[in-house]
Amino acid sequence: MKNKTLIIGASTNPERYSYKAAEKLLSHGHEIYLIGNRSRNVFNREIFQNTIPFTDVDTVTLYLSAERQAVYYDYILSLKPRRVIFNPGTENSHFEKILTDNNIEAERACTLVLLSTKAY
Numbered sequence: 236m237k238n239k240t241l242i243i244g245a246s247t248n249p250e251r252y253s254y255k256a257a258e259k260l261l262s263h264g265h266e267i268y269l270i271g272n273r274s275r276n277v278f279n280r281e282i283f284q285n286t287i288p289f290t291d292v293d294t295v296t297l298y299l300s301a302e303r304q305a306v307y308y309d310y311i312l313s314l315k316p317r318r319v320i321f322n323p324g325t326e327n328s329h330f331e332k333i334l335t336d337n338n339i340e341a342e343r344a345c346t347l348v349l350l351s352t353k354a355y
Contacts, residue, residue: 244298245269253298301327
């Protein structure tokens with residue numbers, strides 16, 4: 236398995252980009268963890284509603300608007316990921332500064348594009 240990625244804003248709706256990202260990450264051999272607003276399963280993985288103390292998270296990829304991210308700041312910092320990806324529509328300069336102040340890379344990018352261009 237490659238690096239572990241936490242998707243925050245996970246969905247079971249195939250039209251949502253978080254769903255597409257989960258599917259593509261798995262097809263590229265990445266292990267994923269999922270947090271969303273409903274407890275369900277997708278791709279034989281549980282979507283958790285609560286913040287779980289996952290270990291060895293390399294990347295957090297966000298699919299939440301900036302306004303909905305604040306409740307996750309401390310949680311994401313506690314995971315000590317290498318980077319946090321702000322997908323289009325999730326940009327948050329305030330949180331990006333908090334991350335960089337804590338030596339976590341804040342990247343404005345699209346997870347799907349990074350995967351398709353082999354830049355992930």
